[in-house]
Amino acid sequence: MAELAICQDCNQPYLTSEGCTRLRLDGRERVPLPGDWGEPCRDCATPPGGIHHRGCCVEHCSVCGDQARFCGCGGEVPHGGRAHVSHGPGRA
Numbered sequence: 001m002a003e004l005a006i007c008q009d010c011n012q013p014y015l016t017s018e019g020c021t022r023l024r025l026d027g028r029e030r031v032p033l034p035g036d037w038g039e040p041c042r043d044c045a046t047p048p049g050g051i052h053h054r055g056c057c058v059e060h061c062s063v064c065g066d067q068a069r070f071c072g073c074g075g076e077v078p079h080g081g082r083a084h085v086s087h088g089p090g091r092a
């Protein structure tokens, strides 16, 4: 994320914004950081309760539960898909 200072979705700088303003991505609802997270996202600096910016490695897909930047599910739940989204501060 070092060289990418501006989010391509909301055109805000990662480190100074209140979270992404694009609430849907590829037809999927995005998963905000829990309000009780306690610290800004370690990757995109979104505060608790905000939506991760594009490319954040902490964001999870709301549909398949995988890392949003890698899942590639396109909003379709795979066969026997899991819809769980796990979060925890300080862990990948």
Ligand SMILES: [Zn+2]
Pocket: 007, 008, 009, 010, 011, 012, 019, 020, 021, 022, 052, 053, 054
């Ligand atoms: Zn953004």
Ligand SMILES: [Zn+2]
Pocket: 041, 042, 043, 044, 045, 046, 052, 053, 056, 057, 058, 059
């Ligand atoms: Zn993030």
Ligand SMILES: [Zn+2]
Pocket: 061, 062, 063, 064, 065, 066, 068, 071, 072, 073, 074, 075
């Ligand atoms: Zn997915």
